[in-house]
Amino acid sequence: MMPFVPLLVILPLGAAFCAVAMAQVNWLRRLTAPLAMAVVLANLVISAMLLGAGDIRFFVGGWGPESARGIEIVCDGLSKLMAVTINLVALVAFVFAVPYMRRFTKVWLFDSLLLLMVGAMNGVVLAGDLFNLFVFLEIAAIASYALVAFGCEAEELEAAFKYMVLGTVGSAFILLGVTVIYAITGQLNMAMVHSLLGKVGPGGPAVLLAAALLLSGLALKAAMVPFHAWLPDAHPSAPAPISAMLSGVLIKASGVYAMARIVFNVFGASDHLAAILMAMGTLSMLIGVLLAVGQWDIKRLLAYHSISQMGYVVLAIGAAAQVASRPSPDMALAGLCLFGGLFHLFNHAMFKSLLFLSSGAIEQQTGTRELKKMGGLARRMKVTSFCCRVGALSIAGVPPFNGFFSKLIIIIALVLAGHEVLAALAVFVALVTLISFIKVQRYALEGAAADAHAANAVEAPVLMQTAMVVLAVICIVSGLAIVPLREHVLGPAADALLGAGRLLSTGGAP
Amino acid sequence: MSTGIYILALAVLLAGLYAMVAKKNIVKIIVGLLAIDYALNLMLVLVGYREVVRAGCRESGLPPILAEGQTPAQLAAMAVDPLPQAMVLTSIVIGLGLTALMVAMGIRLYERYGTFDTNRIRRLRG
Numbered sequence: 001m002m003p004f005v006p007l008l009v010i011l012p013l014g015a016a017f018c019a020v021a022m023a024q025v026n027w028l029r030r031l032t033a034p035l036a037m038a039v040v041l042a043n044l045v046i047s048a049m050l051l052g053a054g055d056i057r058f059f060v061g062g063w064g065p066e067s068a069r070g071i072e073i074v075c076d077g078l079s080k081l082m083a084v085t086i087n088l089v090a091l092v093a094f095v096f097a098v099p100y101m102r103r104f105t106k107v108w109l110f111d112s113l114l115l116l117m118v119g120a121m122n123g124v125v126l127a128g129d130l131f132n133l134f135v136f137l138e139i140a141a142i143a144s145y146a147l148v149a150f151g152c153e154a155e156e157l158e159a160a161f162k163y164m165v166l167g168t169v170g171s172a173f174i175l176l177g178v179t180v181i182y183a184i185t186g187q188l189n190m191a192m193v194h195s196l197l198g199k200v201g202p203g204g205p206a207v208l209l210a211a212a213l214l215l216s217g218l219a220l221k222a223a224m225v226p227f228h229a230w231l232p233d234a235h236p237s238a239p240a241p242i243s244a245m246l247s248g249v250l251i252k253a254s255g256v257y258a259m260a261r262i263v264f265n266v267f268g269a270s271d272h273l274a275a276i277l278m279a280m281g282t283l284s285m286l287i288g289v290l291l292a293v294g295q296w297d298i299k300r301l302l303a304y305h306s307i308s309q310m311g312y313v314v315l316a317i318g319a320a321a322q323v324a325s326r327p328s329p330d331m332a333l334a335g336l337c338l339f340g341g342l343f344h345l346f347n348h349a350m351f352k353s354l355l356f357l358s359s360g361a362i363e364q365q366t367g368t369r370e371l372k373k374m375g376g377l378a379r380r381m382k383v384t385s386f387c388c389r390v391g392a393l394s395i396a397g398v399p400p401f402n403g404f405f406s407k408l409i410i411i412i413a414l415v416l417a418g419h420e421v422l423a424a425l426a427v428f429v430a431l432v433t434l435i436s437f438i439k440v441q442r443y444a445l446e447g448a449a450a451d452a453h454a455a456n457a458v459e460a461p462v463l464m465q466t467a468m469v470v471l472a473v474i475c476i477v478s479g480l481a482i483v484p485l486r487e488h489v490l491g492p493a494a495d496a497l498l499g500a501g502r503l504l505s506t507g508g509a510p
Numbered sequence: 511m512s513t514g515i516y517i518l519a520l521a522v523l524l525a526g527l528y529a530m531v532a533k534k535n536i537v538k539i540i541v542g543l544l545a546i547d548y549a550l551n552l553m554l555v556l557v558g559y560r561e562v563v564r565a566g567c568r569e570s571g572l573p574p575i576l577a578e579g580q581t582p583a584q585l586a587a588m589a590v591d592p593l594p595q596a597m598v599l600t601s602i603v604i605g606l607g608l609t610a611l612m613v614a615m616g617i618r619l620y621e622r623y624g625t626f627d628t629n630r631i632r633r634l635r636g
Contacts, residue, residue, distance in 0.1 A: 069593060138604045138608075142607055145611060154622040154633060157618050157619050158632075158633060161616070164612060165531075165543075168608060169530055169531065169546075172527070172546045175601065179550070183557045
């Protein structure tokens with residue numbers, strides 16, 4: 001399996017350049033979308049096959065494990081979970097984009113940028129050293145800035161500029177944090193930094209500075225409250241498949257995943273880092289959902305819910321770090337917290353992409369994003385409405401959909417970890433989420449059509465329906481397949497974090 | 511070498527950060543981005559710098575290029591750390607891409623709104 005791992009990064013990056021070259025030739029220009037789909041499908045197959053393989057370390061450029069300087073690709077349980085999620089959502093987004101992007105010229109540019117983003121995100125989750133993590137974060141970020149501004153309308157440019165300014169500040173913090181870590185340890189490889197920091201001791205001022213810089217930079221990328229101001233503008237402004245990618249996987253891969261890696265596998269779980277994560281998670285969960293309730297623009301509403309749902313994930317990861325940093329850690333409980341958090345991360349990728357895609361289909365067919373101008377779509381857009389309902393029930397946590405199980409596990413884990421108040425808050429947020437999505441159902445799908453556009457809306461094209469149905473089926477199935485998922489995917493992912501580089505640091509000690 | 515140059519790099523970084531978050535003019539924001547970029551690159555190079563003892567007195571390290579008749583171990587004893595220099599190259603390229611995209615976006619914003627003033631570019635609610 002080992003030679004296949006770098007392909008996850010190489011294929012999309014190479015195809016992104018090919019797409020630009022193909023666009024210069026007339027008859028090849030139409031083929032960029034099939035090329036992109038083929039590449040992402042190949043990636044999905046590779047990452048699914050990797051699930052069955054063990055942990056893989058790959059040294060780029062022939063540097064062996066004895067070298068302390070080579071670029072290392074690490075493919076452990078968490079990387080595999082993220083790679084499957086990224087490529088699955090990307091494939092669905094590409095399928096959805098074929099009919100959706102007909103309104104734009106230069107579709108090849110869209111294909112190329114999205115491929116660049118997918119390749120960079122695969123790189124983020126496979127990177128074994130901090131500087132490569134930063135480089136891939138930046139590639140993904142630059143591609144996403146350009147994609148948010150893709151329509152080149154006034155609002156889109158404004159949102160993209162705001163996103164770009166804040167994203168750049170976040171990147172600067174991350175690079176400075178990496179620099180400080182290099183100055184302390186003289187290493188960039190995550191596993192080696194972890195073992196060297198263990199010798200320096202976790203409490204030194206320079207280590208705290210590095211942790212603060214990295215966590216605030218990554219929190220900006222993950223749009224945690226109070227760093228969230230760009231997200232509700234940027235995510236709704238992008239074309240619908242891009243919104244699905246941004247909310248569905250980008251904030252997870254370049255924000256939450258990197259945060260979890262840095263906290264567990266670089267600094268090691270400690271009490272103060274756990275407290276920061278839990279505080280940010282709780283704030284995001286509460287403030288995100290309270291801001292979401294009042295929204296009437298369907299995509300803005302979904303964007304605020306992204307902040308809130310990522311709050312759940314970060315809260316669960318923080319609780320796991322807190323449990324793991326206790327004097328006599330209960331690893332099973334920490335594993336349960338992480339299982340809940342990572343399961344919610346996967347589920348959120350599925351149902352939030354589904355909701356953004358269905359909002360895109362609704363927008364395309366009715367010409368509006370305002371909930372008050374829709375109405376009665378359940379009768380005229382049956383498939384879209386059904387998928388939208390599945391997504392809404394999942395995010396609201398109604399059994400037997402997947403969102404219910406992950407939220408339930410997070411709440412149980414919080415109670416077991418002794419955070420009853422936080423568990424109660426999580427239940428409260430779930431309730432408000434439900435109310436907010438009842439509003440979406442009531443105004444968009446039920447009732448009478450608000451105007452002529454909504455009354456004349458017809459069903460979305462077949463490819464859009466296919467994309468949405470695939471995600472809806474996954475939402476239903478993954479709720480029921482929770483036991484095999486834990487066995488084969490999520491359990492190893494949680495172990496990768498809790499093992500804290502145990503596997504990675506075998507061999508190659510400096 | 512004194513810590514003065516580290517403090518200088520930090521001051522440039524903070525000035526750039528101030529320009530990026532507090533200034534209302536798009537051009538000034540882009541200049542702030544450039545300042546942050548340069549300060550970070552300077553910081554990275556500084557991290558790799560070291561002094562070596564040569565012929566009994568402390569001197570700055572040599573450039574990390576293998577001279578004729580020199581063994582790698584000899585060079586490693588005399589030279590500065592080459593890894594941050596490789597990282598700076600990557601970081602400069604990323605900075606170039608960011609700046610180009612930001613300038614392009616600024617020009618498009620000026621075309622749409624007719625101003626560089628972010629107070630008047632305010633159609634979204636934030």
